[in-house]
Amino acid sequence: MRTRLAFLLSGMAVAMMQLAFAQDGSMSLPKTVEAGNAFTIQSTGSGKATLYIIGLGQVLKRNVQLGEATFFPAGSLYNAGHYLVVFAGDSSTESDSFDVVPASKPADLSFLAKPSRLPVGLHDGITGAVYVFDAYHNLIAAPTPVSFELSNPSGTVQKRVVVTREGAAWAGMDSTARQGMDRFVARIGEISSARVVGQVPGDPCGLKMNARQSGQQVQLVTDPVRDCNGNAVPDGTIVTFTEAYNGGQSTVDVPLKHGIAEVQMASHNGATISVASGVVLGNQIRWEK
């Protein structure tokens, strides 16, 4: 905001100076300059003047001799944008403009990968978006091919190449059938950025429990709980045991520990015992002592 204001005020000042002073010289400017590159501004006429280069976030000032070339070394201008050039002499003022464009060579990627955790086996469940920048953090708007690569610990690799549009490229990837921490990499040439995407098991599948007498109680133990792709459902997942008997009911929510859920409940002859996890129902047992 402050730089814009400075730019505006400078422009107004120059315009006023142009009205006040007669023109008696000219200058030769490049139409575009690549960010960070060296460049030269040639002026005509004679006498001394002050050269201003005013852009968004950057202002350069040089005392120059009219009629000579003014050299700006590499790194002088690095923010892409439109720049105003002003020669302010003793009796005259002249202005022109040129553009600083992003460097053509990408130097940095901003990589957004979503989500960081998702269930296995989802089509286009993972999205990666890349913004390409040059060494001075200017967004490179020129089309640039970006390679997206999602690999999981079992060695499966998904790869897509997408060309950027207005500096951005994005791709969708499928989560695989195996749980684990996948590595999601976006790459342009030798520049890359990596993210980790956790693929977690889905809903339990084929939930099954067994019951046996344990003293005056019934001991209920599930088989190792797995999803439909064979991944072990993580510990802490809630498994609900329900025992219904003679109009009464007992319920207990048990977290999986070491892959199984285990609980002891009061033993009621003829009771119907069921097991569920979330919206998934398991088997049902009719309990006879």
Added chain:
Amino acid sequence: MSNGRLLAALLAAATVALVVIGTVWPVPSAVAYAGGASLLRSSSTPEAAVANLGDEIRMQAWGKAYASLANKAQFTQPEFVHDLTGYYPSLRTYATVENFEVLPLHASADEAEIELKLHWSTVVGASVSTRDLHVIRNGDRWEPEWPIAREPIVPPQVIPVNYLRWDVIYRGPGDDWGAQDVEAPHVRIVDMHPVERADGVVILGELLNEDVVPAYVSVTATLLSKSQSPIATEDSFDKISHLLLPKQVTPFLIKFPNVALSEVGSIRMAPLSALIAASADPVIEIENEQLHPAPGASLTGQLINQSGQIVNVAHVLGTFYDKTGQVVWVADEYIDRALLPQNPVPFEIHIPEDLARNVSSQRTVIATYSSGGTQ
């Protein structure tokens, strides 16, 4: 100016007069609270004796209450106080008796049975406890016997716990803007529908944590008119179990007072979920759940803490379904006693009479709070 001085003088005189009147002829309750003569009536009847006991409990005059008991030789004063306020920190620890009811059940010349119903005011609302007191005649006075309920003593032991816990590390302030943060838990509303009640619209439903991490959850609903303009926004407040472990389901109930269902064109639901550090323990068994039909429709049962950790506050949420499996009501009750390991504690959730006949099945979930952290 002179009017102002006159008014000030009048106010000062009135204040002095009222102070003098209050000091010379105080109201009985003020005397009692100031430690003077008792507010209590003579214990010449069984009802008066129990009412006196109720007043002493309300004023937390534990010494006087204990002294008035006929069977005080059977227990100590601390045991009596713990029976009323809890042995372990619980809702009752910070509760006070708002009022009480005395209901005669049976009386003869020398003994009587009186029901004392204490209405406690707790941090989560009202709680009622009822004791049936045996009252005996001692000369010209009646003295109640307190039915002491001693808290079971948990034998000293070591209970091995396979301690399962989740902790969360969020992204730091210095991370690049494109850097990942930990994903919020994925939750899903698996059932939702509005019901019209006498006092407004109620939204009932169930929320599932379909993720593999624990979630702090809440549900907000916005009623929209037929022209899609918002009518009101409310959230589930405490009619939900806010902590959901993976694959756990909680019911929720959202009230919109003074809104008619006919005004509602649509409803916008917004489930909120956030990662939360949590523990998978304690495990609470809900035993012997029984649905009782109207009149006095209720769900009763017992909670059994299967872990070694003492649960200070338990919140019981009942979801009631009709024959088609649709949620017809959600009700809850806070347990005002701490849950000790393996010690059954009863609960009773009341069901509205008009809905009770539609209830075919139910599901109960427990939210627990232990001192030193949630869950």
